[in-house]
Each structure stands twice: as structure tokens, then as C-alpha cells.
Amino acid sequence: MQLKIKIYRGTHQIGGCITEITTEKTRIIIDFGTVLPYRNGKMPKENLVIEGVTYIGHRNCDGILFTHYHGDHTGLLDKAIKGIPMYMGKAAKKIFLLSQAHKNSDSVARIEQIREYEDGKSFSIGDIKITPILTDHSAFDAYMLLIEADGKQVLHTGDFRTHGVKGEMVIPRLAKLRGLVDVMITEGTNLSYTNPVVTSEYLLAEAAETLMERYPYVFVMCGATDIDRLAAFHKASERKNLFLCDAYQMSLLETAAEYGAALTDFYRFDRTRVYFEEMEGVKDGFCMAVRNEKDFSEIMKPYREKHNEQTLIIYAMSEGYLSKHHQAIEKLTSGFRYIIKLHTSGHASEEAIWAAANTVSAKKIIPIHTENPEKIRLGALQDRVVFLEDDEEFNV
Known part of the structure; x- marks a missing residue:
């Protein structure tokens, strides 16, 4: 049995990240959003076909999990084959529904059908166990997701930071996972910027x-x-x-x-x-x-x-x-x-990424949600970083 990770999109761009995690029996997707412009103003390619997920035909996906409601994480919701179960935080779903109420009735109906999860309450999709961990982000009710299957653990950070209203709780919560995680998939948005504003x-x-x-x-x-x-x-x-x-x-x-x-x-x-x-x-x-x-x-x-x-x-x-x-x-x-x-970033500073990675101390660390993954700096853990390309499969 082998737990596998594939980043369909996001290894070298900010936004529109799509992560797949599979076992022999179960296939889940984490985040399913539209792309954002590159820093040079050009747009990445939006057209994306994922067999069994995004085109009309045989459904081959057991669940799509949204870490939060921002469009670069949810914007392809309507492109998913109908019938695939979707999941989101309870408050996030309510805010998402309110913000999208002006859209067509089919879109609203799909949001209404999203299943709700809550902080710390584990649930299963097939043979994969998921534990949501409330985190700090500019989107309210955003989550990291701990994925457990085949005796392995993968932590997907989603978008996070430590300088927001809930910032002080992030690192203590991650401390409970220290040494237990095989792979940490971390956002790296601010690795792409010079001197990003990360004021509290x-x-x-x-x-x-x-x-x-x-x-x-x-x-x-x-x-x-x-x-x-x-x-x-x-x-x-x-x-x-x-x-x-x-x-x-x-x-x-x-x-x-x-x-x-x-x-x-x-x-x-x-x-x-x-x-x-x-x-x-x-x-x-x-x-x-x-x-x-x-x-x-x-x-x-x-x-x-x-x-x-x-x-x-x-x-x-x-x-x-x-x-x-x-x-x-x-x-x-x-x-x-x-x-x-008066503005501050919704994403983790380089110091926060370092603190999170060092606290979890995962065996392998995969940066996504950044145009410059190679700029990640994790001190003594640097040799644990794995740089993937889109569509590349990684065996946990």
C-alpha cells in the first residue's frame, strides 16, 4: 500500500493550487481554485482537465476539500463533476454562501451541498482520515488539514500566517504534531516577494x-x-x-x-x-x-x-x-x-514558514503556492525540502 501526492497546479505559481492525495482505494483533492496573475501580469493557463474530476464522464474522486473560501481555492467548484462530495469549514461555508448569493442558482445549490467540517473533529473519506486544524489567514475560518492513511501522515497547511488575529495559536497547535508528520505541504506565497508587508x-x-x-x-x-x-x-x-x-x-x-x-x-x-x-x-x-x-x-x-x-x-x-x-x-x-x-499580507512571512516547518519537523517538506519555491530557507531542515513540478507524483 502506498500513499501518493500529486500537485496538479501550484508548484510554481500563487493561487489555483490543486493537490491530490491517493491510496489504493481513495482519491481526494485539496483546494480547487482559479488561477491568479503572475507578478509580471501574465495569466497562467486556466484550462485544466483532471480525469474523473473535471469533465463529464466516469467520476473517480471521493472528495474535494476546501481549506477556505477564497476564489483561488474554490473557483473551479462548478467545473467538478456533479456528485463528488465537497467539504469546507462550517463558518467558511456560510460566508462563502453569502458572498456568492448573487451568482446563478446552480452555483449556489452546489455551495449549499458542501459538507461541513469543524476544528479538531476528524472524519473519514474512504480509508483516509482528515483532521481540520483551525489556522490564521485573511479568510475567516481557514484550515490546515492533517491527512492520515496507510500508516502515513501528511499536513497540508493551506494558506496561513502568524500575524493575524488568530496568529498566536498557530505554532502551539503545530507543536502537537512534532515528529509525527511524514510530509508537510506548505504555502510559500511571500517567498515570491521582496520585503512583503507582514505587520501584525x-x-x-x-x-x-x-x-x-x-x-x-x-x-x-x-x-x-x-x-x-x-x-x-x-x-x-x-x-x-x-x-x-x-x-x-x-x-x-x-x-x-x-x-x-x-x-x-x-x-x-x-x-x-x-x-x-x-x-x-x-x-x-x-x-x-x-x-x-x-x-x-x-x-x-x-x-x-x-x-x-x-x-x-x-x-x-x-x-x-x-x-x-x-x-x-x-x-x-x-x-x-x-x-x-494600511495593509498587511494574508500569508505567512518567511520567518513564519520557517517556524511552522521547524515546529512540525516533517520528514519531507513540499513548498507550493509560490512562484519561487527555491527561495524557501529552513535552516537545518533544508535538506528535507522536495521541489516538485506540476503533475509530478510523489510517494510518501
């Missing part, structure tokens, strides 16, 4: 709080499902006693509070209210989460025209997003005098 979300909140003392009216441009970032700005706006958002954003924050408040007070969005038409009379000002949409442009307009000196715009998004949507964002924020960027 807590420090970001402190910086935002200082700025909010100066400006009564603060608009934060942030991804709707970037719950940690929104939690940081909600925390920073305590003195204003009011954090505003639209009804859609409120539904996402309520979900995060439902599942995350027991972990940390950062996920208690008690001062959050759905915005109302007349906001100018709000005592002590406000902080408001906005997105690149027309409705927010109309809301922000009076503050550009009447309260420009008292208004601050905060960009809380990646450089990639800002570049891709430059014209639309410029239209939304044009005319505002005070604009600042």
Missing part, C-alpha cells in the same frame, strides 16, 4: 486608532470577507462608538461574531450598524467599511464636498487589487485630500 493586525489596529483621533470621518476600503482587517478597524474605532457598513457586510460580520467571538473579543462587532442616509450629525464621527461600488460613491460624496479636512480614506487592500482596479478606485476616492494605505 493588532499593530495595524493601533495605527488606525491614532489616525482616527485626528479625523472624525473615516472610510475604510476593504475586502468584504477580510474579516480580520475589518475587526482591526472596528477595534480602532472604539472612541467613535460607531462602525458602519451595508447590510451585506453586516451579514458577514454577524457570521464571524457567531463563530469567532468565543475565540477573541476582536470578533465581537457590537458597535456595528447598517449605515443610514443622513450620517453627518453622528456625534464623535464614525468609521465606515466601503467597497468599490457606486452606492458607496454617493455616500462618500458629501464628505468630499463639505468635510474634506475632517475625512480620511484608508486603503486596506493589496497592491495587486489596487493596480487591477486602479481606475474605478481613483474615481471613488478622487478629490479627497487625505488618503493612506
Whole structure:
């Protein structure tokens, strides 16, 4: 009997990673997403056919597991042959469903059919045992997955970091696996960047709080499902006693509070209210989460025209997003005098990758989700690194 790993996509690109793990009896896929542009702006090839998984014909896959809801991990959901069981964290599924509700009914129906898993609660697909391990990432309710079969253990980190709201729990949880893991498949996103921003979300909140003392009216441009970032700005706006958002954003924050408040007070969005038409009379000002949409442009307009000196715009998004949507964002924020960027990566720093790998001390370590896997530096464990090519099979 032999446990095997195959990375269909992701050995030399960020996003769109697809990992297959098989035994003689069972075949599972971990993450099934759309590709992201290379750093040079070019797009990797999206067309991907995986026999028994992505084309109409004989189904030969026992389960697809999503580590979290970001599109580069879930975006090919509709391409999978119907009938393949899919799995995702309980809160992640709810947020995913809310964020995709505007899509066609068939897509929504497939999301609704996703089976839910929970932190620390093992389950089996065929002769493969899976244990979800809650981790820290810019997506709420993201997981590492411990795979056990044929007397072997494989840890798939998914996307993770240690500088977010849940960052302090990552390494202690991995310490329980020390010396037990045969192969660790680790994300390496930030290996592709020079000096990536990996500031703590807590420090970001402190910086935002200082700025909010100066400006009564603060608009934060942030991804709707970037719950940690929104939690940081909600925390920073305590003195204003009011954090505003639209009804859609409120539904996402309520979900995060439902599942995350027991972990940390950062996920208690008690001062959050759905915005109302007349906001100018709000005592002590406000902080408001906005997105690149027309409705927010109309809301922000009076503050550009009447309260420009008292208004601050905060960009809380990646450089990639800002570049891709430059014209639309410029239209939304044009005319505002005070604009600042406060952002931190959703991915592990090089130091965090080193800490995770050294803590687990797996026999073999495979970097994925990076354009530059060869840049991984693991000190005394460097000789354990295995560099694979897409479609290459590895025997555990």
C-alpha cells in the first residue's frame, strides 16, 4: 500500500493550487481554485482537465476539500463533476454562501451541498482520515488539514500566517504534531516577494486608532470577507462608538461574531450598524467599511464636498487589487485630500514558514503556492525540502 501526492497546479505559481492525495482505494483533492496573475501580469493557463474530476464522464474522486473560501481555492467548484462530495469549514461555508448569493442558482445549490467540517473533529473519506486544524489567514475560518492513511501522515497547511488575529495559536497547535508528520505541504506565497508587508493586525489596529483621533470621518476600503482587517478597524474605532457598513457586510460580520467571538473579543462587532442616509450629525464621527461600488460613491460624496479636512480614506487592500482596479478606485476616492494605505499580507512571512516547518519537523517538506519555491530557507531542515513540478507524483 502506498500513499501518493500529486500537485496538479501550484508548484510554481500563487493561487489555483490543486493537490491530490491517493491510496489504493481513495482519491481526494485539496483546494480547487482559479488561477491568479503572475507578478509580471501574465495569466497562467486556466484550462485544466483532471480525469474523473473535471469533465463529464466516469467520476473517480471521493472528495474535494476546501481549506477556505477564497476564489483561488474554490473557483473551479462548478467545473467538478456533479456528485463528488465537497467539504469546507462550517463558518467558511456560510460566508462563502453569502458572498456568492448573487451568482446563478446552480452555483449556489452546489455551495449549499458542501459538507461541513469543524476544528479538531476528524472524519473519514474512504480509508483516509482528515483532521481540520483551525489556522490564521485573511479568510475567516481557514484550515490546515492533517491527512492520515496507510500508516502515513501528511499536513497540508493551506494558506496561513502568524500575524493575524488568530496568529498566536498557530505554532502551539503545530507543536502537537512534532515528529509525527511524514510530509508537510506548505504555502510559500511571500517567498515570491521582496520585503512583503507582514505587520501584525493588532499593530495595524493601533495605527488606525491614532489616525482616527485626528479625523472624525473615516472610510475604510476593504475586502468584504477580510474579516480580520475589518475587526482591526472596528477595534480602532472604539472612541467613535460607531462602525458602519451595508447590510451585506453586516451579514458577514454577524457570521464571524457567531463563530469567532468565543475565540477573541476582536470578533465581537457590537458597535456595528447598517449605515443610514443622513450620517453627518453622528456625534464623535464614525468609521465606515466601503467597497468599490457606486452606492458607496454617493455616500462618500458629501464628505468630499463639505468635510474634506475632517475625512480620511484608508486603503486596506493589496497592491495587486489596487493596480487591477486602479481606475474605478481613483474615481471613488478622487478629490479627497487625505488618503493612506494600511495593509498587511494574508500569508505567512518567511520567518513564519520557517517556524511552522521547524515546529512540525516533517520528514519531507513540499513548498507550493509560490512562484519561487527555491527561495524557501529552513535552516537545518533544508535538506528535507522536495521541489516538485506540476503533475509530478510523489510517494510518501
